[in-house]
Amino acid sequence: MCGICGWWEERPSVAGTGAGTPPPLAAMLRQMTPRGPDDEGAARVQPQSGGVLHLGARRLAIQDLSPAGHQPMCDLASGCQLVFNGEIYNFRELRRELEACGRRFRSQGDTEVLLASYCEWCESCLERLRGMFAFALWDPARQTLLVARDRLGIKPLYYAALPGRFVFASELRTVLASGLVARELDPTGLDSFLKFGAVQEPVTMVRGVRLLPSGSLLRWKDGAFRVERYWDLPSAALPLNGDPRVRAEKLDALREELDTAVRMRMVSDVPLGVFLSGGLDSTTVAAIAARHSARVKTFTVTFAEEQFAEGRKAQQVARLLGTEHHEITVSEGDLIAALPAAIAAMDQPTVDGINTYFVSRVTKQAGVTVALSGLGGDEQFAGYRSFHMVPRMEWVEERLPQWTRRAAGAALLPMLRSSDRGQKISLWLRGEGSFPHPFYVSRLILSPLHVARILRPERLLEIRFDELA
Amino acid sequence: MSRSRQRRLRVLLVATEFFRNHGGIQNINRLLVRAFCALGVRTPLALDVFSFTDGPEHIPAGFPSADGEGEETTVRWHAAGRSRAAMSWQLTECLVGSAPDLVLFTHVALLPLARLVRSLAPAARVAVLAHGTEVWHPLPRRPARELLQVDAFASPSEFTARKLTEVHGIPRERVAVLPHGLDPAWAAACDAAGQEHSLRVAGQILLSVTRLSRADTAGKGVDLVLQAMPTVLQSYPDARYVVAGGGGDLPRLKEAVRRLSLENAVQLLGPCSGEELRRAYSAADIFVLPTQVEGFGVVFLEAMFNRLPVVAVRASATPEVVEDGVAGLLVAPEDSPALAAALCSLLANRERRQAMARAGRSRVERLYAFDSFVARWERWLAAQVPEAVYVARQGEFFALARAAVGAA
Numbered sequence: 001m002c003g004i005c006g007w008w009e010e011r012p013s014v015a016g017t018g019a020g021t022p023p024p025l026a027a028m029l030r031q032m033t034p035r036g037p038d039d040e041g042a043a044r045v046q047p048q049s050g051g052v053l054h055l056g057a058r059r060l061a062i063q064d065l066s067p068a069g070h071q072p073m074c075d076l077a078s079g080c081q082l083v084f085n086g087e088i089y090n091f092r093e094l095r096r097e098l099e100a101c102g103r104r105f106r107s108q109g110d111t112e113v114l115l116a117s118y119c120e121w122c123e124s125c126l127e128r129l130r131g132m133f134a135f136a137l138w139d140p141a142r143q144t145l146l147v148a149r150d151r152l153g154i155k156p157l158y159y160a161a162l163p164g165r166f167v168f169a170s171e172l173r174t175v176l177a178s179g180l181v182a183r184e185l186d187p188t189g190l191d192s193f194l195k196f197g198a199v200q201e202p203v204t205m206v207r208g209v210r211l212l213p214s215g216s217l218l219r220w221k222d223g224a225f226r227v228e229r230y231w232d233l234p235s236a237a238l239p240l241n242g243d244p245r246v247r248a249e250k251l252d253a254l255r256e257e258l259d260t261a262v263r264m265r266m267v268s269d270v271p272l273g274v275f276l277s278g279g280l281d282s283t284t285v286a287a288i289a290a291r292h293s294a295r296v297k298t299f300t301v302t303f304a305e306e307q308f309a310e311g312r313k314a315q316q317v318a319r320l321l322g323t324e325h326h327e328i329t330v331s332e333g334d335l336i337a338a339l340p341a342a343i344a345a346m347d348q349p350t351v352d353g354i355n356t357y358f359v360s361r362v363t364k365q366a367g368v369t370v371a372l373s374g375l376g377g378d379e380q381f382a383g384y385r386s387f388h389m390v391p392r393m394e395w396v397e398e399r400l401p402q403w404t405r406r407a408a409g410a411a412l413l414p415m416l417r418s419s420d421r422g423q424k425i426s427l428w429l430r431g432e433g434s435f436p437h438p439f440y441v442s443r444l445i446l447s448p449l450h451v452a453r454i455l456r457p458e459r460l461l462e463i464r465f466d467e468l469a
Numbered sequence: 470m471s472r473s474r475q476r477r478l479r480v481l482l483v484a485t486e487f488f489r490n491h492g493g494i495q496n497i498n499r500l501l502v503r504a505f506c507a508l509g510v511r512t513p514l515a516l517d518v519f520s521f522t523d524g525p526e527h528i529p530a531g532f533p534s535a536d537g538e539g540e541e542t543t544v545r546w547h548a549a550g551r552s553r554a555a556m557s558w559q560l561t562e563c564l565v566g567s568a569p570d571l572v573l574f575t576h577v578a579l580l581p582l583a584r585l586v587r588s589l590a591p592a593a594r595v596a597v598l599a600h601g602t603e604v605w606h607p608l609p610r611r612p613a614r615e616l617l618q619v620d621a622f623a624s625p626s627e628f629t630a631r632k633l634t635e636v637h638g639i640p641r642e643r644v645a646v647l648p649h650g651l652d653p654a655w656a657a658a659c660d661a662a663g664q665e666h667s668l669r670v671a672g673q674i675l676l677s678v679t680r681l682s683r684a685d686t687a688g689k690g691v692d693l694v695l696q697a698m699p700t701v702l703q704s705y706p707d708a709r710y711v712v713a714g715g716g717g718d719l720p721r722l723k724e725a726v727r728r729l730s731l732e733n734a735v736q737l738l739g740p741c742s743g744e745e746l747r748r749a750y751s752a753a754d755i756f757v758l759p760t761q762v763e764g765f766g767v768v769f770l771e772a773m774f775n776r777l778p779v780v781a782v783r784a785s786a787t788p789e790v791v792e793d794g795v796a797g798l799l800v801a802p803e804d805s806p807a808l809a810a811a812l813c814s815l816l817a818n819r820e821r822r823q824a825m826a827r828a829g830r831s832r833v834e835r836l837y838a839f840d841s842f843v844a845r846w847e848r849w850l851a852a853q854v855p856e857a858v859y860v861a862r863q864g865e866f867f868a869l870a871r872a873a874v875g876a877a
Contacts, residue, residue: 138535181763434476436867448860457855465865469873 003032003170004083008053010164024178031177032058043072049222057083064385068107081142082115086133086155089264143219151231153214160209171347187462197445199353262288273297273371278313281374290321298323304331328362386442393438476516478861484575488527504843506533510868513541524550564589580615596621601764605632625765626786636818650842672707676753690759700809715740750775758805768788773829796829
């Protein structure tokens with residue numbers, strides 16, 4: 001992890017005129033210390049249209065541990081300034097290509113490669129990047145600040161645009177730490193969290209602060225900005241059909257993609273770990289990693305309570321792959337004791353982060369800074385049960401007239417009422433939940449009717465669903 | 470299919486009449502249906518409209534017209550054709566079948582039906598739209614008790630809102646003031662009509678537009694204008710007074726004109742069609758109506774929209790609609806010399822008339838255009854049943870996404 005931040009202020013009296021770091025930027029950098037304990041840097045530029053733009057970065061040294069990787073990084077020829085959080089996995093190939101174009105490099109890291117690829121290819125460099133990243137780049141020739149986020153949005157980037165002011169940072173808390181944005185709860189974000197257990201981009205829990213959508217770039221110029229999408233998932237999907245030969249071909253292509261993806265992520269200069277549950281996704285990742293490196297460490301969190309224990313399967317996989325295996329047993333007491341620290345480590349609230357916090361903590365204690373996980377596999381490969389439920393629910397919606405569904409929902413209500421899931425299904429059948437699609441029903445934690453009972457009426461009316469569109 | 474998924478806000482609009490006769494209340498009822506249909510994706514409605522006196526044959530096909538009906542709102546009409554039994558039965562069916570969130574009665578006379586709502590759909594919020602005189606005076610004991618049980622009132626003016634609290638003891642926080650608006654189709658027709666008119670009257674025209682029923686002509690003040698006319702004619706012999714509107718009181722007014730020997734200066738047009746009315750507005754120079762019985766006064770909006778300075782009295786809701794000294798002149802009630810003086814001062818000053826006309830038109834466009842009327846009612850609906858509105862709005866994001874996909 002690293003952390004980046006930036007701030008443009010139109011009024012120089014607020015922006016700080018002298019040399020030293022102005023207090024809001026200093027506060028943002030201080031807040032990001034846990035993300036990047038190893039190095040800190042700041043730069044100021046003066047856009048021709050007025051005001052002052054500050055860029056700041058804190059670094060966790062993973063690649064290029066030398067001072068040559070210091071940020072903000074400046075390209076001397078063009079004057080471009082870059083702050084960058086993440087990793088570019090194909091930076092070695094890009095570097096070779098750029099060297100062929102006549103570019104010379106002073107460092108061994110990916111930051112300089114990113115900067116050079118922008119200087120060479122402008123915004124179209126985004127199409128060439130494989131990696132997880134969020135960066136901000138000031139281009140003095142175009143007088144434009146380019147802010148971009150990786151295709152799937154692995155690295156976060158929050159921003160707030162106010163009159164005469166633009167603030168961005170890797171974390172929502174960093175934006176707030178600046179003191180430049182009012183601390184006001186956004187009811188749309190709150191509603192999203194209560195319903196899905198996580199806040200859906202681009203809305204956040206704080207009014208006026210937005211999350212740059214994944215695969216998008218933001219162009220800031222003369223105090224105004226535009227957000228644009230440069231990549232989306234459906235355009236990258238591999239369509240399947242019934243032909244077994246096509247199927248075999250696509251599976252080969254997928255195997256190759258996975259292999260490349262894992263191999264690319266093993267470019268760091270530090271030892272690598274894998275979060276291993278013993279399930280299909282994490283086992284696949286661990287197996288590919290073990291094929292490419294002899295020093296893979298695997299980590300498993302098991303629970304003291306027998307019914308949740310996943311440890312045996314993970315042990316078997318680790319033995320088979322020959323990895324250095326670590327098992328962490330967590331009891332209910334451990335979990336409760338660690339809750340305050342886990343919540344403190346969390347930026348926007350999510351109901352899904354506690355387990356990742358645990359396994360990350362233990363992995364770090366074992367001396368490993370970078371780890372892979374199978375997270376997202378269930379989403380990509382339809383692993384969740386809901387993916388099997390949704391087509392059936394769609395079938396019901398299409399074939400059964402509304403009155404039969406409503407009658408069924410009402411008739412089954414006494415049976416369904418006992419469970420949370422049952423209540424949601426009954427709501428869906430009766431058409432009371434206003435669920436735009438059955439997928440909603442399958443993913444909801446609290447139904448809209450529950451949320452309506454939790455939030456104050458005037459808050460309910462402030463919720464803007466159109467902001468999610 | 471997408472329609473069936475969405476939980477709409479379920480609203481019952483129970484009205485006396487929409488189409489069978491012409492009148493202010495019918496106009497507002499129709500405007501309300503148009504407004505509810507215009508709410509669209511942000512507040513999608515499943516609207517059931519009940520009319521006590523209209524029969525199915527009175528409801529024009531396709532009303533609300535295509536421009537008014539939002540894609541997300543559905544409308545069902547129930548026309549009882551003056552049958553109390555039919556009205557009760559249709560309402561019962563609807564209350565049991567669709568469990569409404571809100572039942573809005575557009576007239577206090579319909580309140581006996583509120584008992585039906587409370588027993589069959591106890592979760593529904595009951596609201597009443599007040600108009601004017603019908604709620605300015607104490608009611609018999611039973612309707613008065615019924616009125617106190619209503620959850621929310623919409624009143625077109627502060628004046629009527631005050632009467633509701635003062636006369637009937639209704640807590641002020643239950644009453645919202647929602648000024649009326651102009652029918653968008655009517656307004657567009659006015660602007661399209663342009664200058665041409667058929668009134669073969671020379672000289673400057675003073676115009677009144679009002680219904681002349683025996684019950685309320687006294688309150689409307691046409692007689693007061695007739696009394697002021699001789700004075701006006703002394704200074705402005707070419708001034709003409711035109712009254713548009715029919716009703717049972719017309720013969721008596723004709724007699725009064727004869728008694729005052731004003732046959733040459735006064736023209737009683739009788740009942741007018743919409744087109745004739747628009748021509749009258751377009752031909753007139755000053756709108757005059759010293760009415761004391763306006764719950765709101767849509768007629769003043771029409772006059773101001775047609776760029777006429779208004780002369781009226783400081784009574785009922787008129788001062789809320791017509792800004793004294795800005796869009797017109799307001800005088801004390803029952804004071805014909807003052808009325809004559811006000812008319813003369815405007816007849817004398819063309820520039821002042823034009824300035825008032827501009828101010829009136831801009832006020833109507835600013836405050837009483839259809840869009841602001843829709844926005845006011847949307848805010849009110851949301852405040853009545855916030856939970857139901859919130860649930861109904863869940864589909865907004867997907868509707869916008871669908872629209873975006875459709876457009877692409």
